[in-house]
Amino acid sequence: MSILFAQLVNLLGAVLLLLAFAMISQRRILSLIDLFTLQGATLVVSTAAVGYVTQQPHLYVSAGLTLALKVVLIPALLHRVVDRLDVRRDVETLINIPTTMLIGIALVIFAFALSAPIAKLSSTIAGGSLGIALACVLLSFLMMITRTKAVPQVIGFLAMENGLFFAATCATYGMPMVVELGIGLDVLIGVLILGVFMFQIREQFDSLDIHHLERLKDD
Amino acid sequence: MTELEPLLFVLGIPLAGGGVLALWGHRDSAMALNVGFSFATFLAALVLTGQVIADGPRFVWQREFFIDALNVFLVTLTAFVAFTTAIFSRPYMRVERDHGKMTPPRLRLYHSMYQLFSFTMLLGLMTNNIGILWVAMEAATLTTVLLVSVYRTAASLEAAWKYFILCGVGIAQALFGTVLLYMAAERVIGPEQATLLWTDLAAIKTQLNPNIVTIAFAFLFIGYGTKVGLVPLHNWLPDAHAEGPTPVSAVLSGLLLNVALYAILRCKVLTDGALGMPLAGRMMIGFGLLSVLVASFLLMRQRDVKRMFAYSSIEHMGLMTFAFGLGGPVANFAGLLHMTVHSLIKSAIFFTVGHAAQKAGTQVMDDIRGLIRISPTIAWGMMLGSLAILGMPPFGVFASEFLIITTAMREQPWATPLLLVALGVAFASIFSRVQPMVFGDTSLGRLAHPPALVPVFVHLGLGLMLGLYIPPWLDAWYREAARMIGG
Numbered sequence: 001m002s003i004l005f006a007q008l009v010n011l012l013g014a015v016l017l018l019l020a021f022a023m024i025s026q027r028r029i030l031s032l033i034d035l036f037t038l039q040g041a042t043l044v045v046s047t048a049a050v051g052y053v054t055q056q057p058h059l060y061v062s063a064g065l066t067l068a069l070k071v072v073l074i075p076a077l078l079h080r081v082v083d084r085l086d087v088r089r090d091v092e093t094l095i096n097i098p099t100t101m102l103i104g105i106a107l108v109i110f111a112f113a114l115s116a117p118i119a120k121l122s123s124t125i126a127g128g129s130l131g132i133a134l135a136c137v138l139l140s141f142l143m144m145i146t147r148t149k150a151v152p153q154v155i156g157f158l159a160m161e162n163g164l165f166f167a168a169t170c171a172t173y174g175m176p177m178v179v180e181l182g183i184g185l186d187v188l189i190g191v192l193i194l195g196v197f198m199f200q201i202r203e204q205f206d207s208l209d210i211h212h213l214e215r216l217k218d219d
Numbered sequence: 220m221t222e223l224e225p226l227l228f229v230l231g232i233p234l235a236g237g238g239v240l241a242l243w244g245h246r247d248s249a250m251a252l253n254v255g256f257s258f259a260t261f262l263a264a265l266v267l268t269g270q271v272i273a274d275g276p277r278f279v280w281q282r283e284f285f286i287d288a289l290n291v292f293l294v295t296l297t298a299f300v301a302f303t304t305a306i307f308s309r310p311y312m313r314v315e316r317d318h319g320k321m322t323p324p325r326l327r328l329y330h331s332m333y334q335l336f337s338f339t340m341l342l343g344l345m346t347n348n349i350g351i352l353w354v355a356m357e358a359a360t361l362t363t364v365l366l367v368s369v370y371r372t373a374a375s376l377e378a379a380w381k382y383f384i385l386c387g388v389g390i391a392q393a394l395f396g397t398v399l400l401y402m403a404a405e406r407v408i409g410p411e412q413a414t415l416l417w418t419d420l421a422a423i424k425t426q427l428n429p430n431i432v433t434i435a436f437a438f439l440f441i442g443y444g445t446k447v448g449l450v451p452l453h454n455w456l457p458d459a460h461a462e463g464p465t466p467v468s469a470v471l472s473g474l475l476l477n478v479a480l481y482a483i484l485r486c487k488v489l490t491d492g493a494l495g496m497p498l499a500g501r502m503m504i505g506f507g508l509l510s511v512l513v514a515s516f517l518l519m520r521q522r523d524v525k526r527m528f529a530y531s532s533i534e535h536m537g538l539m540t541f542a543f544g545l546g547g548p549v550a551n552f553a554g555l556l557h558m559t560v561h562s563l564i565k566s567a568i569f570f571t572v573g574h575a576a577q578k579a580g581t582q583v584m585d586d587i588r589g590l591i592r593i594s595p596t597i598a599w600g601m602m603l604g605s606l607a608i609l610g611m612p613p614f615g616v617f618a619s620e621f622l623i624i625t626t627a628m629r630e631q632p633w634a635t636p637l638l639l640v641a642l643g644v645a646f647a648s649i650f651s652r653v654q655p656m657v658f659g660d661t662s663l664g665r666l667a668h669p670p671a672l673v674p675v676f677v678h679l680g681l682g683l684m685l686g687l688y689i690p691p692w693l694d695a696w697y698r699e700a701a702r703m704i705g706g
Contacts, residue, residue, distance in 0.1 A: 054410075117430050118399070121406065137395060141388060150380075157387055164394050171402045176415055179350030183394070186357040190387065193361060197368070197380060204373045213377040216458045 005053040009170060012046035013132040016166060017108070020139040023159060024104055025097050029088060029151055033078045036155050039162050040070030047169050059174050065184050066165065074158060074191055081195050082151060087208055093146045100146055104139050111135035122171055129170040136163030150201060150208040154194050161187055225270060226279050226286070228263035229294065229341055232256055233301075236334035244330035245323030250309040253330050257298075257305040260337060264298035267291070272692060278347070278418075285347035285418055288699035293481055294344050296559055300473040300566050301337045303674035307570045308333070308466035310668040314577050315464065317667055320370055329369050329464070336362040336470065343478050350415040352482055353390070353397050356446060359475060360386045367463035378458035385455040386445055393442020393482075399435035400489065403427040417485055424492030432493040439486045440502055446479035448533045449540060450510040460529035461582065465573030468525055472532040473566035477558055480539060484704055487543070491705060503544030508634055510537025515641040519648040523582045524572050527652060528565065531608060534645055535561045541638075542623045543704065545630050551701035553622035556689075560615035560682045561608070567678035568604040571597050574670040575656065584652050589661025598657045600675040605653040607682050609646045615685035 019039045026032050044067045051059030082088060093100060111134040119130045137160050144156035161183075168175050175183070198208060205212040236256030243249055268291050271277065276287040286294070312329070315321040321329065339362060343355030360383065368379035400420065405413040407426045414420075420427070441452070448456040460468040483503070490499040514534035521527035535557065542554035574597050579587040590598035607614035620642070628635050689697070 114434065118402075118434060121428055121431060122402065134395070137391070144384065144388065153384060157384070157391075160388070160391050164391060164398065167395060168398045168401075171398055172405055172413070173410060175350055175398070175401060176348070179348065179354065179415060182351060182354030183357075186354055186361065189361055190357075190383075193364060194383065197376065197383075200368075200371060201376055201380065204371075204376055210380075212373075213380055216374060216377055216381075216462070 002053050005049055008049050009046050010129055010132075012042050012049070013129040013166065013170065015042050016046075016136055016162070017132050017139075020136045020159065020163070021101065021104060023155070024100050024139060024143050024146075027093075027097075029082055029149075030079075032152060032155050033075055033082070036078075036159060036162075037071055037075045039159060040066060040075075043162050043166055044071060046166065047174070050169050050173060054173055056173050058177050059169065061177065062165075062169070062174050062180050065180065069184055069188060070158070070162065073188070077191060077195055078151070078155070081198055085198060085202055085208065087149070087151060092148055094148060095146050100142065104142060107138040107142060108135040111138055130167060133163050133167035133170060136160075136166060139163075148210050150194075150198050150210060153210065154191070154198075157194075158187070158191070224279060225263050225267040226284055226345065229260060229267055229298070229345070230338060232260045232263060233334045233338035233341065236260075237331050237338060240334055241327060241331035244327035249326065249330050250312055253333060254302070254305045254309060256334055257302040257337065260341075261295075261298040261302040264295050264341075268295045272696070282416060282418065283347055283351075284345050285416075286345060287703065288696060289484070289703050290344045290481065292555070292559070292693075292696055292700065293477060294341060296562055297337070297340050297344065297474050297478070300562055301340075301470065303677065304466050304469045304473070304566060304570075305333070306674050307469070307573065307671050308464075310671050311464070311466060311573050311577065313668040325369050325371075328365060332362045332365045332369075333466070333470075336366065340474050340478050344481060347416050347418055348414075349397055349400065349417055349420070349485065352417075352485070353394055356393070356443070356479065356482060357387075357390050359478070360390065360446070363459070363463075363467065363471060363475065366467045367459045369464060369467075370462070372462070375462040378455075378462035382455040382459045385452070389442050389445025389452060391442070392438045392445075396435045396438030396440075396442060396486070399431055399438065400427075400486075403431040403435065403493070406431075417489075420489055421492070424489050425495075427489070427493035429494050432490055433498060436486055436490040436499055437502075440483060440499070440506075443479045443482045443486070444506060444540075447476055447483065447536050447540065448510070449506045449537065450513040450533065453510065453514070453533050456533060457526045457529040460532070461523050461525040465525070465569055465576065468529070469566040469569035469573075472529070472569065473562040476532060476536050477562055480536065480543075480558070483540075484543060488704060497546060500544045500546050503540045504631065504634070505544075507537045507539070507541030507544055508637060510534065511541065511641045512637060515645040515648075518645055521648075521652075522584055524576065524584045524587065524652075524656070525569070525582050527584070527649065528568055528572065531645065531649060532561075532565060534641070535565070535608075538620070538623060538638075541634070542619075542626075545623075545626055546705065547626065547630070548698070548701050549622055550626040550630070551704045552697050553619045553626065555697050555700055556615065556685065557619035557623070560619060560685050563678040564604055564607045564614070564616065564682045567675045567682070568601065568608060570671070570675045570678075571601040571604060575601065584656060587656045589659045590657050592661045594670070596672050597670060597675075600672065600679065601653060602657045603679055604675070605649055607679060609649055610642060613683060613686045614679075615682045618686050 047063040112131040115131040140160035339359040
């Protein structure tokens with residue numbers, strides 16, 4: 001039974017990784033938000049599955065928290081921002097998408113190589129997925145670097161948080177409850193602040209292009 | 220427990236202050252109220268410190284909070300600098316309000332976030348849970364992002380966005396490191412009892428798996444190192460210092476960087492225990508030295524006075540990281556002393572710089588001239604502060620830098636010439652910039668509200684005292700903390 005669930009968690013990890021790649025290659029902002037929502041939903045299922053097999057009730061709370069924050073609340077907020085600012089157009093990337101994908105593959109190999117010695121030591125059912133989690137974090141990082149618009153950068157930031165949560169569930173059966181609540185609160189407040197910022201940046205520069213934010217330099 | 224726990228007040232007062240000032244922060248009395256809340260926090264911190272000195276380290280509330288030799292002096296320092304900065308902020312913000320830069324909603328936001336920032340700093344210092352330490356550091360980023368962007372100008376929004384994204388990414392790495400530490404602990408104590416309490420981790424530190432801990436420390440060091448402002452992750456720091464209000468620059472340099480370095484120290488203790496070899500120390504030596512060198516050469520090119528002193532902060536944080544990397548009782552002692560005097564003197568410099576920039580209406584150094592004609596006290600404060608931060612005897616920075624360099628000569632001789640060159644370059648660049656600002660012809664006017672100069676001279680006086688005489692209780696305290704960090 002637990003082997004089956006371990007397989008399930010690994011499968012969900014693979015789905016997370018696939019979604020991370022899909023996000024890197026996606027140009028449309030609305031699709032990006034949908035992909036982010038899907039990633040959140042996958043995370044909820046995997047957290048709940050680990051919770052079921054290990055009989056750790058606090059993982060259900062954690063899954064519920066992720067559901068409320070990353071599947072319902074934050075995507076709704078992002079949709080609102082995109083509607084109000086009318087930034088549905090396609091997003092340009094700094095590096096063209098095939099090259100980004102190749103860099104992404106290199107990152108995944110790096111993540112697996114780095115976590116292989118640790119994953120072997122893990123006592124949890126899905127310890128092997130640690131590499132996938134690290135790969136998700138690095139891919140989101142790549143997405144933040146290659147995007148020039150504010151909204152995709154924020155989505156990259158949030159996707160990175162998803163990868164970290166997946167790491168926490170598969171490596172350690174989740175962090176202590178109080179820490180998880182604190183992290184959730186920080187993420188929520190962070191998104192709210194970034195949302196307000198986007199409106200202000202728009203007001204100041206008449207665009208959400210981060211290229212405008214390159215004036216502060218050392219002369 | 221029958222008696223009232225002072226820790227409750229140390230954390231409760233700034234939290235309550237954040238709430239109260241969110242409602243009344245725009246009133247005329249709010250600036251005084253801000254000082255009042257900070258003063259009450261400082262008193263509570265003093266009581267707590269007194270008790271810890273008398274009774275030794277202690278746990279509070281089911282061991283969730285832990286006060287020991289390492290954090291108790293930082294708690295007092297944090298509460299003290301937050302209090303004096305609040306005094307400085309009062310006339311500063313009055314002038315900003317008269318200039319129309321601070322509207323009532325902005326004042327509310329500013330005062331509320333100022334108190335909440337103090338709260339997150341104190342929470343991060345006193346918590347025993349390294350997960351909560353992470354949460355507090357992230358919350359500190361959020362509050363300071365709002366403080367930096369309070370003017371809503373294009374430049375301040377840019378600085379705040381950069382700050383948020385860079386530190387958000389950095390601190391996410393620290394969370395991954397924390398997860399790995401938790402995993403290492405779980406392997407030793409089992410999933411049922413596994414905790415993130417630092418004291419529990421320290422008790423089993425020799426049993427933690429070295430492979431996991433090495434990778435965990437790398438992530439934690441990158442993460443918290445971003446907040447310390449170590450090169451090459453320092454890009455956010457000069458922008459955030461230069462574009463926010465000056466009181467915010469003072470608390471960023473004086474408090475936030477210290478607390479981030481404190482987080483690294485806590486992780487270093489665990490890593491050293493698990494590895495049995497000074498890997499963490501070597502990383503800190505490398506990145507510390509790089510920061511000192513890069514920052515001192517970038518200092519030369521600055522034209523904005525707050526940017527220049529922000530680079531000076533990077534340089535000094537690098538020096539402290541280097542000192543803690545060397546390890547051993549003397550270097551750790553010097554690092555702790557340097558933390559204290561740097562906080563005091565750098566915030567005093569920002570107080571004088573804030574008033575000078577308000578007088579001149581600009582932060583560009585070429586346009587600030589002849590302060591001594593118009594307000595001799597600010598001018599002398601800036602001059603003495605700059606000399607102190609550059610390491611002139613008899614100020615405290617001289618004592619700590621002397622100890623760091625002599626230890627470096629013994630432990631890592633190759634690093635000594637590099638350090639001396641960097642300190643020399645920093646001296647030449649800062650002194651040649653400050654001298655014409657203080658002396659020379661002037662066309663500056665007077666300010667509508669008299670500046671608060673007491674904090675400047677109290678800080679400089681303390682910095683001077685620490686250079687000449689360290690009271691025995693403080694000395695014992697540094698030694699105890701230095702022993703804890705080990706090496």
